[in-house]
Amino acid sequence: MAENIVQRLRDEIENGIVTNQFAPGDRLDEMQLAKHFGVSRTPIREALMQLGAIGLIEMRPRRGAVVVEPGPHRIYEMFEVMAELEGMAGSLAARRHTDTDRTELLAAHGRCEQSAKADDADTYYYDNELFHQAIYTASHSSFLIEQCTALHRRLRPYRRLQLRVRNRMKTSFSEHGGIVEAILSGEAELARALLRQHIAVQGDRFSDLVATLAQREVRPG
Amino acid sequence: MAENIVQRLRDEIENGIVTNQFAPGDRLDEMQLAKHFGVSRTPIREALMQLGAIGLIEMRPRRGAVVVEPGPHRIYEMFEVMAELEGMAGSLAARRHTDTDRTELLAAHGRCEQSAKADDADTYYYDNELFHQAIYTASHSSFLIEQCTALHRRLRPYRRLQLRVRNRMKTSFSEHGGIVEAILSGEAELARALLRQHIAVQGDRFSDLVATLAQREVRPG
């Protein structure tokens, strides 16, 4: 209970950032956070240090910590790398997946189908995360799983935006179908290519994203 | 100058880990480090938190921080991911490199040639790092550069070991030649494949690595 307070703080603040509760550019006041969480500044600082090391916040010397504002180009770069890592995970999953992985992947795919049919964007968003997590797991590379999970998490806010674009949800789900087939039939390179394309934010899709981001600039808060 | 002490501490400790001054499994005593660096425990702890977030050390609750011991399989996984990222960097470099990048890459390649010819493993080790850094830079993806640099750094100790294997240095340099050619002639996929293979620790090479690691187990300290 009085255990890893700093761990809890890190997760809470990270979550706040990822859910846009702390928007990019916001300053994270140590005393304010300390008061909010009912702890002293010390564990807050330690949590912030961790977030800074991961790259979620920027710690300007003597001037406090701010949530990083990646900028469209940088977000694009992050999606590029994510695409590559996901492709790798898919490739490995195609070669290494077990029966359990197969069951889990199909289950996750099934859940995506339901939320896609119900046109429930929020549920689909969540199920989609589980789907990708299932692929990571099936890669059986613990390090790759960690890397993918971390980056996936960092890209959360932008993926969420993307789902609002046109009928991205239906497109996304239909792409999932091909990916599942490729993985389960062991076609590593096909799985890689499909996943890479699935993630890659390029061409018109990227334009949409930038447009959406630009809109968000003029937010009330 | 007396600025970010914690930043300096982080770098110093990280360097100590990467250079095996702090060996895997070693416990990092806060008071000991504090005394050694002439500071209090607070900045030490904050530095350790950062290293923990990166994954270089493990912070066991109430039981102190220890340098992580990756284990051969995990090291293999890390090399796998590194290979993929390097391949991606090479591919992007082939498509995006500027004249400056070209000059830098050739210069780094030239330095590697000299140290390889001189059979100077230590210098080659350093020049090799610059060579790969030149490729990252030529990819013109700041995020990818950061990811590659971080992982490259984490794999330092093991790459160093690898260089001692057989005539790895000569082989490494000859592979560099093909990579340079592929990048400068814009053959993205060839560059990717060559770099991936260059990094990948597989088959006999991996056996060599494990053997070398096993030897290191019985170290004097």
Next chain:
DNA sequence: ACTCTTATTCTTGCATACAAGGATGTTGAC
């Protein structure tokens, strides 16, 4: 003699205190 239990010590976890460097507001001069 060996093991289990208990007490002591040592280290970590968190809070508080103090110093120092930016941010800000006010006042004065042009």
Next chain:
DNA sequence: GTCAACATCCTTGTATGCAAGAATAAGAGT
């Protein structure tokens, strides 16, 4: 009226202190 300089305040950076849990050592019982 505006800009600049100075003083004040506010936040961060670091040290220290105290409490609590884990490692360790000592003692008793089998």
